[in-house]
Structures are given as structure tokens and as C-alpha cells.
Amino acid sequence: MAKKCRSRSAQAIKNIQTSREMPSPGTPRLEMTGNQELLLDGCKGVVAYDENEIRLNLGDLALAVTGADLTMRTLRFEECAITGQIASVAFFNN
Amino acid sequence: MPLLIFLRWLHGSVHFSAEGGFPERFINHCRHTGLELWNTELRHGMLYAFVCASDYRALRAAARQSGMHLRVCKKKGLPFFLHKQKKHAGLAIGLCLFALFIGVLSTRVWVISIDGNDLTESRVILKKLEEYGVIKGMRSHMLNAHTISTEMIDTMPQLDWIALNLRGSELEILIREHKPDTRAKESDATANIVAANDGQLVLFRTYAGTKALPDGSAIRKDDVLVYGHTKNRDESTSPIRAKGYIVAQTEHNITQKQPLSTGQQRERLGKQYALHLFGLRVPLYFRAWDDACLSLQYFSARGVTLPLGVETRTLPVEALDDATLTPRQAELLALDHLHAQTAALLEYKQVRSFSTERKTKDNAITLSAKYVVWENIGQIKERTSDHSTP
Numbered sequence: 001m002a003k004k005c006r007s008r009s010a011q012a013i014k015n016i017q018t019s020r021e022m023p024s025p026g027t028p029r030l031e032m033t034g035n036q037e038l039l040l041d042g043c044k045g046v047v048a049y050d051e052n053e054i055r056l057n058l059g060d061l062a063l064a065v066t067g068a069d070l071t072m073r074t075l076r077f078e079e080c081a082i083t084g085q086i087a088s089v090a091f092f093n094n
Numbered sequence: 095m096p097l098l099i100f101l102r103w104l105h106g107s108v109h110f111s112a113e114g115g116f117p118e119r120f121i122n123h124c125r126h127t128g129l130e131l132w133n134t135e136l137r138h139g140m141l142y143a144f145v146c147a148s149d150y151r152a153l154r155a156a157a158r159q160s161g162m163h164l165r166v167c168k169k170k171g172l173p174f175f176l177h178k179q180k181k182h183a184g185l186a187i188g189l190c191l192f193a194l195f196i197g198v199l200s201t202r203v204w205v206i207s208i209d210g211n212d213l214t215e216s217r218v219i220l221k222k223l224e225e226y227g228v229i230k231g232m233r234s235h236m237l238n239a240h241t242i243s244t245e246m247i248d249t250m251p252q253l254d255w256i257a258l259n260l261r262g263s264e265l266e267i268l269i270r271e272h273k274p275d276t277r278a279k280e281s282d283a284t285a286n287i288v289a290a291n292d293g294q295l296v297l298f299r300t301y302a303g304t305k306a307l308p309d310g311s312a313i314r315k316d317d318v319l320v321y322g323h324t325k326n327r328d329e330s331t332s333p334i335r336a337k338g339y340i341v342a343q344t345e346h347n348i349t350q351k352q353p354l355s356t357g358q359q360r361e362r363l364g365k366q367y368a369l370h371l372f373g374l375r376v377p378l379y380f381r382a383w384d385d386a387c388l389s390l391q392y393f394s395a396r397g398v399t400l401p402l403g404v405e406t407r408t409l410p411v412e413a414l415d416d417a418t419l420t421p422r423q424a425e426l427l428a429l430d431h432l433h434a435q436t437a438a439l440l441e442y443k444q445v446r447s448f449s450t451e452r453k454t455k456d457n458a459i460t461l462s463a464k465y466v467v468w469e470n471i472g473q474i475k476e477r478t479s480d481h482s483t484p
Contacts, residue, residue: 045125046118051136072134075125 028058035086038065043080054082062092106147106171115161117141123156147173203232203265204372204401210269214252219267222246230401231373234260283476284333287320289313290473293344303336313342313471322477333477342471343446345464348435352428353458355418364411370403383409424459425452432461443467 028042040056040063047062048055054070056063070084112120117136124131124145129152134143141162145153147169157164179186206228208216223229226242239258246256255270287303294312298305303320307313320336366386368377392403419427446466453460 045122049117049121049136049141051138070135072121072131074130074132075121075134076130 026059028061028063030063030089032086032089035067036083038082038086038089040080040082041078043075043078046075056080057094058091060094062094064088064090064092066090102144102146103171106169106173107144108147108150108166109142109144109168109170110150110153111165111167112141112143112157112162113139113165114163115157117160117162120156120160120162123159124153127152127156129153129156142167147171199372200263201234202373203228203234203237203260203263204230205264205399206230206267207264207399208267208269211271213271213273214250214269219250219269222250223267228258228265229373230370234263237265281476282335284322285335285474285476286318286322287336287338287340287472288475289315289317289319289340289342290471291315291342291344291469293342293469293471295319295340295342296468297339297341299339301337301339302334303338305338316475319472336474338472339470340472341468343466343468344471345466346439347462347464348432348439349460349462350428350432350435351458351460352419352424352431354421354424355457362411363408366407366409368405368407370401370405372401375405383407385409421454421459425461428459428461432463436463436465440465440467443469 026042028040030041031039033039040058042058044057044059046054047057052068052070053064053066054072056065065082065086066088067084067086070082070086073081073083120141121131121134129145129149131143131145134141136142150166153164206220206223208219211219223242223246226245227236228242237258237260239260243256243258247253252272253269254272257268259266259268292314295307295310298307298309298319300320302324303322304324306318306321313319319340320338322336323331323333325331364383366377366379366383368375368379370376370390370392386407386409388405388407390403390405393400443465444467446468448463448465450461450463453462
């Protein structure tokens with residue numbers, strides 16, 4: 001009975017989030033300013049670091065940022081800021 | 095962002111490079127151990143980044159584990175600057191003393207400016223202010239502007255209003271003086287209008303009284319122009335004060351004679367100096383002359399008067415020979431005097447024609463000028479007896 005009740009409440013929360021377009025907790029948040037700056041919240045670490053590509057670990061996903069003159073302006077807790085001439089942003093499954 | 099830059103500068107930062115090994119491992123390791131890297135970039139296989147100066151030593155473990163070799167590129171910030179300036183302790187002490195000096199000076203009044211006084215001399219006001227302790231070099235917080243202004247108005251009746259405004263090290267004193275009514279009160283006593291000069295009448299307007307002469311008449315000085323009486327209906331006369339505006343054409347001659355030998359003795363002036371430094375007077379002489387003419391000149395920079403000045407005391411100490419002028423000098427001197435006289439003479443007059451003449455005679459230069467002018471010739475003359483009435 002308690003298990004059924006719990007699953008119902010979880011379903012209700014999910015429904016509210018879906019209806020309000022709220023991200024579920026733990027979902028990475030990405031914000032871009034043109035192709036100059038990328039702000040990322042929810043970064044778990046750096047998978048690969050190259051001159052033209054930075055690949056970040058987002059938990060279930062991986063984010064690949066490619067471009068030129070890429071600079072990781074800051075990497076603090078789960079926040080990451082990348083600046084430079086960003087050419088593409090791609091997601092991959094880990 | 096500027097605050098972040100300032101904090102990083104305050105704590106000091108190290109720009110370093112790391113090569114070999116795995117950059118991503120190095121970054122992850124730093125992140126896990128709480129070392130913050132910023133402006134991380136990879137160029138030609140080398141990783142460049144900034145780290146806080148105090149965290150640089152802790153980077154070594156992360157570098158060792160990721161197989162990278164660290165090298166310092168640049169050190170920036172206050173800790174490194176201070177470390178570098180350790181050898182120049184004198185400079186630091188000098189800077190501190192300078193800051194202290196400026197700080198102390200800014201707590202005092204160095205410039206006192208007075209504005210709005212036409213009748214009362216600034217010197218008199220400054221002397222009075224000195225009684226209340228307002229002098230150059232006084233502490234700004236000791237100034238009680240309200241009390242001083244109230245007491246000064248009480249003790250100086252010629253002042254209507256005074257305000258002491260302190261702006262930094264400058265004390266601005268604004269004054270409004272009590273100006274006596276200079277307009278002469280018009281008397282009601284009976285009076286005639288008489289001619290102030292010889293001449294010929296040009297314009298005759300009578301506002302009160304009886305006209306004495308027809309237009310265009312030649313007149314002499316003290317001739318009555320308007321009688322101070324008026325006729326009544328019963329043919330009797332009543333005395334009044336004559337009023338009118340009478341313009342006449344007159345002639346004026348000015349002569350200025352300038353001898354080549356002035357007969358005056360030239361004097362050699364002796365000077366004594368004293369320095370005024372931040373309100374302190376430093377005389378550069380041993381015995382002060384009595385009755386010396388004193389002038390005080392303060393230095394200024396970009397319109398701001400500095401508390402540094404030179405006091406000059408001047409006194410004639412030796413008589414020299416009689417000065418003899420050249421004819422040109424004498425002429426210029428005479429012309430100068432002539433101009434001064436002409437300016438005074440022609441005030442409120444319209445010049446119709448003029449002629450000038452220059453003569454050299456008896457070792458002197460004589461300049462003469464003749465002016466034909468139109469002027470208001472009417473002059474009020476109060477009647478003392480009835481002999482001036484027709």
C-alpha cells in the first residue's frame with residue numbers, strides 16, 4: 001500500500017515537472033552566449049582535453065565542445081565556463 | 095568580475111604551464127582536491143592555467159599523479175610585489191610617510207578666500223577672523239562656522255551676512271555688506287538753476303520754475319537759467335525748487351607741462367624676504383624694518399593656492415641722483431597725465447570737436463588740448479535771498 005502511494009506521488013511530481021517545463025534534479029544546465037561563451041552547470045569532470053575539443057562528463061551524458069582558441073575560464077564545483085570560437089556542441093551517451 | 099580580479103590580485107596568482115601526461119586527469123585531480131584553476135587553455139600540447147599563489151605547491155601532487163611537469167610562467171599580485179619591494183624598504187617608508195603627510199595636511203585649512211567684500215578690506219576681515227582662531231593651518235574640525243559668523247555680524251556692523259564654507263582644505267568666506275544709501279536726498283528748499291560754466295545754450299527743458307533765457311543764448315558762469323518760482327492765477331508768485339535739463343556748448347582747455355628735469359630724487363629700494371610654509375612664517379632677515387611696505391605672494395598650481403608663499407618687505411634705503419628725462423620720456427609722461435585729466439573732464443560730456451598742441455620751452459614740454467563739448471550745464475543753487483528773483 002505504502003509502495004503504491006510512493007509511486008503515485010513520484011508520478012505526480014513528474015507530471016508537475018513536465019507540465020511546468022521544470023528540469024528534473026541533476027539534469028545538467030547549459031547556457032550559451034552566441035558562439036563565444038558556454039556556461040555549464042552539472043559538470044562531473046573532464047573526459048578529454050584537446051586544443052580543439054573539450055569533452056565533459058555530465059553523468060549519464062558526455063558533452064563535446066569543439067572549436068578554436070577554447071579556454072576553460074573556470075572549473076569550480078560543478079560549474080564550468082568555456083570561452084572561444086565554439087563551432088559545435090554535441091551530446092553523447094556515456 | 096572586477097571584484098574577482100581585485101581579490102585574485104590581492105591574494106596573488108601564478109600563471110603556469112604543464113606539459114606531458116594527461117591534462118584532463120590533471121584538471122580532474124585539481125578539481126577533486128579543491129584547487130581552483132582558471133583561464134585554462136591548451137596550446138601546442140602545453141596546458142596553461144592560473145592558480146592562486148597559495149595553492150601552487152599543492153599542484154605538484156596533481157601533476158605527479160597525472161604525469162605532468164609544471165613550470166611557472168609568471169607571478170602576479172600583491173604578495174609578489176611586496177616580496178620584490180623588500181629590498182626597497184626606504185621607498186615603502188617614503189610612500190607611507192607621504193600618504194601620512196597628505197592625510198595630515200588634508201585635515202587643515204590652507205586656503206582662505208574672501209568674496210563679496212567691496213567696502214571692507216580682506217585684510218580687515220582676516221584680522222578679525224584671526225581673533226576667532228581662523229588662520230591658515232588651523233584644524234578643519236575646530237571651525238565653528240555658525241558661531242563665528244554670528245559673532246562677526248555682531249561685532250562688524252558693516253556686514254549684513256557672512257558664511258564660512260569649508261571645502262576640503264579651502265575655506266570660502268562669502269560676505270554681504272551693509273551698503274549705505276548713497277543717493278542724496280532731494281531737498282525741498284527753493285532753488286534756481288544756474289550755469290556751471292560759460293557757453294551757449296543748445297537744449298532747454300524746464301520741468302519746474304520759470305525759464306530765464308531764450309534758446310541759443312550765450313551764458314556765463316553763475317547766470318540764472320531757471321528761476322525757482324511759479325506764477326499763480328492772481329499774478330502773485332510762489333517760490334519752488336526749479337527743475338530742468340539744460341545742455342550748453344562749452345569749451346575746455348587742458349594744459350600739461352612736464353619739465354625734463356623732474357626734481358625728484360630716485361630711491362634705491364631695499365628688500366627683506368620671509369617664507370610662509372604651511373602657516374609658519376620663516377623670516378630670512380635678522381632685524382625687521384619699520385614702516386616697510388609688505389606684500390605676500392602665495393604660489394599656486396592649476397588655480398589652487400598652495401600654503402607656500404613669499405613675503406616681501408620693501409623700504410627705500412638710499413637716495414640716488416636727480417633723474418633727468420629725455421624729451422620723448424617727458425612727452426610720454428605729459429601725455430599720460432593729459433589723458434588722465436581728459437578722462438576725468440569728459441565724463442558725461444559729448445565731444446563736438448577738439449584740437450591739441452605741443453610746445454617745447456624752458457627745458458619743459460607742454461601739451462595742451464582744447465575740447466568743445468555739449469554738457470548738462472544746469473546746477474542747482476539754493477536761494478538764500480530774493481535778489482536772484484527778477
